[in-house]
Amino acid sequence: MTPQWRMDLASVRLRDTDEPGGWRAGAVGYGSPHTFSRAFRRARGIAPGEYRSRLRG
Numbered sequence: 001m002t003p004q005w006r007m008d009l010a011s012v013r014l015r016d017t018d019e020p021g022g023w024r025a026g027a028v029g030y031g032s033p034h035t036f037s038r039a040f041r042r043a044r045g046i047a048p049g050e051y052r053s054r055l056r057g
Contacts, residue, residue, distance in 0.1 A: 001029050007043040010036070014052045021048065 006028045013024055025036035040048045 003039070003043065006030075007040060010040060010048070011044070011051070014048055015055050024048075 010024065010028045013019060013027065017024075019027070021033040021037070025031070025033045028036065030036035030039065037048055040046075040051070044051060046054075
């Protein structure tokens with residue numbers, strides 16, 4: 001699974017589900033919510049929770 005593909009999948013899951021961070025991190029191949037959050041922020045320029053909030057406005 002490439003890093004870009006992981007972030008694309010995570011973005012879809014953030015948009016379409018109410019999964020908690022820990023479960024989501026593992027589902028896209030990260031060992032912890034912290035590492036997932038750092039990677040997501042680096043890739044998208046925004047924290048996962050804020051990304052979800054903006055999509056759901």
